[in-house]
Amino acid sequence: MSELIWLIPLIPFIGFVINGLTWNRAPKAMTALVGCGVVLASFVLSLLLYLDIAAAHAADAASSFHVHLFDWFSVGKLQVALSFLVDPLSAVMLLIITGVGFLIHLYSCSYMAHDAGFGKFFAYLNLFIFFMTILVLGSNYLVMFIGWEGVGLCSYLLIGFWFKKSAYASAAKKAFVMNRIGDLGFLIALFLILETFGSLEYGAVFSQAAQLPEGASALVAITLLLFVAATGKSAQIPLFTWLPDAMAGPTPVSALIHAATMVTAGIYMVVRSNILFALSPVTMDVMAFIGAATALIAAFIALTQNDIKKVLAYSTVSQLGYMFLGLGVGAFTGAFFHVLTHAFFKALLFLGAGSVIHAMHHEQDMRLMGGLRKAMPLTFLTMFIGTIAISGIPPFAGFFSKDEILAHAFQQQPVLWGIGFVTALFTAFYMFRLLYLTFFGTFRGTDDQWKHVHESPWQMTVPLIVLAVLSMVGGFINIPEALGGHHGLESFLAPVLEGSKAHVASLTLSHTVEYGLMGISTLGAIVMAVVAYNRYVKKGDIPGAEGQQHGFLYKLSHHKLYVDEFYDAVVVRPLKGLSLFLYKYIDQLGIDGFVNGVGDFFAGTGKGIRQLQSGHVGFYIIMMVISIIAILIYGMVSI
Amino acid sequence: MENIVSNIQGIPLNHYIIFCSLIFAIGVTGVLIRRNVIIIMMSIELMLNAVNLLLAAFSAYRGDASGQVFVFFIMALAAAEVAVGLAIIIMVYRNTKSVDIESLSKLRW
Numbered sequence: 001m002s003e004l005i006w007l008i009p010l011i012p013f014i015g016f017v018i019n020g021l022t023w024n025r026a027p028k029a030m031t032a033l034v035g036c037g038v039v040l041a042s043f044v045l046s047l048l049l050y051l052d053i054a055a056a057h058a059a060d061a062a063s064s065f066h067v068h069l070f071d072w073f074s075v076g077k078l079q080v081a082l083s084f085l086v087d088p089l090s091a092v093m094l095l096i097i098t099g100v101g102f103l104i105h106l107y108s109c110s111y112m113a114h115d116a117g118f119g120k121f122f123a124y125l126n127l128f129i130f131f132m133t134i135l136v137l138g139s140n141y142l143v144m145f146i147g148w149e150g151v152g153l154c155s156y157l158l159i160g161f162w163f164k165k166s167a168y169a170s171a172a173k174k175a176f177v178m179n180r181i182g183d184l185g186f187l188i189a190l191f192l193i194l195e196t197f198g199s200l201e202y203g204a205v206f207s208q209a210a211q212l213p214e215g216a217s218a219l220v221a222i223t224l225l226l227f228v229a230a231t232g233k234s235a236q237i238p239l240f241t242w243l244p245d246a247m248a249g250p251t252p253v254s255a256l257i258h259a260a261t262m263v264t265a266g267i268y269m270v271v272r273s274n275i276l277f278a279l280s281p282v283t284m285d286v287m288a289f290i291g292a293a294t295a296l297i298a299a300f301i302a303l304t305q306n307d308i309k310k311v312l313a314y315s316t317v318s319q320l321g322y323m324f325l326g327l328g329v330g331a332f333t334g335a336f337f338h339v340l341t342h343a344f345f346k347a348l349l350f351l352g353a354g355s356v357i358h359a360m361h362h363e364q365d366m367r368l369m370g371g372l373r374k375a376m377p378l379t380f381l382t383m384f385i386g387t388i389a390i391s392g393i394p395p396f397a398g399f400f401s402k403d404e405i406l407a408h409a410f411q412q413q414p415v416l417w418g419i420g421f422v423t424a425l426f427t428a429f430y431m432f433r434l435l436y437l438t439f440f441g442t443f444r445g446t447d448d449q450w451k452h453v454h455e456s457p458w459q460m461t462v463p464l465i466v467l468a469v470l471s472m473v474g475g476f477i478n479i480p481e482a483l484g485g486h487h488g489l490e491s492f493l494a495p496v497l498e499g500s501k502a503h504v505a506s507l508t509l510s511h512t513v514e515y516g517l518m519g520i521s522t523l524g525a526i527v528m529a530v531v532a533y534n535r536y537v538k539k540g541d542i543p544g545a546e547g548q549q550h551g552f553l554y555k556l557s558h559h560k561l562y563v564d565e566f567y568d569a570v571v572v573r574p575l576k577g578l579s580l581f582l583y584k585y586i587d588q589l590g591i592d593g594f595v596n597g598v599g600d601f602f603a604g605t606g607k608g609i610r611q612l613q614s615g616h617v618g619f620y621i622i623m624m625v626i627s628i629i630a631i632l633i634y635g636m637v638s639i
Numbered sequence: 640m641e642n643i644v645s646n647i648q649g650i651p652l653n654h655y656i657i658f659c660s661l662i663f664a665i666g667v668t669g670v671l672i673r674r675n676v677i678i679i680m681m682s683i684e685l686m687l688n689a690v691n692l693l694l695a696a697f698s699a700y701r702g703d704a705s706g707q708v709f710v711f712f713i714m715a716l717a718a719a720e721v722a723v724g725l726a727i728i729i730m731v732y733r734n735t736k737s738v739d740i741e742s743l744s745k746l747r748w
Contacts, residue, residue, distance in 0.1 A: 615744035
């Protein structure tokens with residue numbers, strides 16, 4: 001299988017080339033076939049690869065191998081190869097990317113069926129799968145960086161897919177610029193890694209890093225910069241505001257890129273470099289607190305949003321914060337486990353929201369929905385499962401991953417656990433709020449809309465069902481010992497995390513404490529579901545129109561803590577002012593003035609001198625004689 | 640041959656130089672002040688021949704033949720120049736019915 005590994009990224013790339021060259025002219029059936037087919041092929045290959053690795057793992061053989069494709073370049077001491085690393089971590093990531101990716105491609109066939117940019121859409125999606133597989137397969141930081149930049153580009157292209165609406169185009173720009181800030185951190189980290197270790201290959205870097213003392217300043221600098229990169233890509237404070245705006249893209253894009261795969265690239269990168277992070281406790285603390293703060297703030301904002309996709313977007317930011325909290329407290333497996341389960345239930349929720357939006361003819365305001373349960377039973381059922389999973393109610397997927405992170409946080413720093421717990425309560429509340437507002441009560445849209453509400457076609461419901469099943473059973477791959485499991489994922493990932501094992505605390509809580517934690521968070525989630533039920537279904541307290549009077553906290557949450565306004569005032573407007581100053585005075589007056597001045601000078605001189613070219617031959621001759629005499633005199637004097 | 644050289648050397652070199660300078664000055668003045676193109680051509684010839692004479696004189700005084708070789712070159716050159724110059728003047732005359740130097744003032748910016 002290892003010799004065919006290069007096909008995994010290549011096949012989607014071929015799909016991109018075909019769909020990109022035919023653009024929107026090919027028949028839609030062909031575009032859909034190519035677009036889905038290539039991802040399915042990649043998925044099959046990834047599955048075979050995973051089975052290989054799993055078999056090797058079961059047989060206690062080496063479960064990682066390195067595939068060298070070709071030397072890319074070598075300058076001085078720096079040698080960079082295009083090579084892939086296949087180990088349990090990248091194998092699982094590949095399964096998520098191509099598996100969830102395929103379901104979302106299938107979903108898009110129907111969701112985008114009436115869009116004029118059908119071919120363009122699939123070309124971009126295929127390109128995204130290509131870059132994302134490159135990102136997780138690369139065996140050195142530079143190859144990862146190629147993928148890292150590539151997925152950023154695809155995210156930009158797909159957020160701005162309907163670029164004719166200027167708000168969407170500027171959302172795309174915002175996402176791109178914010179990602180660039182993070183990417184700069186990645187780039188500087190690359191240089192520092194090269195400076196410190198003389199190589200970018202994971203193997204060389206990690207083995208040398210293991211020799212360094214804990215808290216070495218180079219390591220702290222590198223990991224902090226890598227974390228900056230992760231805050232950009234994975235939407236953490238302070239760079240999180242692009243993700244909610246990214247909902248301007250088509251819903252399948254939000255599901256694939258902005259929930260399941262691309263935004264988890266930051267977590268993948270940290271887990272991949274776990275040894276570097278484990279050796280710099282400062283970064284771990286920063287990561288844990290930023291993650292916890294992001295989780296809490298985003299969940300708080302999500303409580304009062306009325307746009308169905310905005311709720312899910314903030315929920316994604318919040319769950320990503322959870323993952324970073326997990327990474328920060330050393331629960332690398334827990335965080336990665338949450339990436340996995342989150343990919344299932346968040347993709348499910350987004351696709352379910354897409355199904356609703358599709359039925360509502362692109363209405364996203366939950367205040368105008370309601371009562372859709374009867375018209376769209378399948379969508380309702382699957383979204384219900386997704387909601388339970390994300391709220392952390394056992395035995396669904398979210399429960400296991402969330403509780404593993406919370407247990408680690410509790411052991412490390414109870415304050416972090418407290419923040420995580422409050423976030424979990426918020427999560428349960430806003431998710432059930434979404435569910436009740438959308439599917440319960442009476443329909444609040446127009447009669448005309450109600451007539452058109454329908455269950456989605458099979459291309460959309462099949463992915464929903466598959467993801468719902470995965471959200472139900474996905475947690476069972478890593479059942480904690482307290483519940484009679486044996487941490488399947490943890491032992492599978494153990495080879496990847498071997499280096500950092502000695503530096504992070506393993507879970508030593510007694511089973512009683514673990515039961516207690518699980519009990520509290522489950523109870524909290526159920527209470528929150530009931531509270532939301534009372535408020536939104538029993539009392540029918542539907543959020544009113546904009547501008548209604550509200551309490552301070554409600555306003556704060558509804559206006560997203562005024563973070564966008566704050567950034568606008570502190571960063572955007574001063575920058576704009578500075579740019580305007582530079583444009584008007586430095587560029588127009590200074591640089592343009594100088595360049596035009598040179599031109600004007602020669603033009604003016606020419607204008608003056610050409611008066612001599614009068615056409616009078618006599619004058620020419622006189623000038624000639626005078627010149628010759630002058631030359632003669634000069635010659636005589638200089639002798 | 641000896642005869643010619645001694646004849647030339649019979650006149651002091653200073654006289655040649657003064658004479659040639661005069662002819663050359665006449666030529667220059669003619670070029671500068673006359674407006675008839677043909678006269679200007681003739682004045683140019685005058686300047687060339689002043690130089691030729693001077694070269695021949697120096698050559699005789701120094702006993703070096705290369706000066707006279709130069710003279711031949713200049714004469715050939717002058718002949719060619721006159722041929723071309725006269726042809727231009729004829730064309731100018733056909734077009735403008737004039738050989739005034741001011742009629743050639745078309746060549747300007």
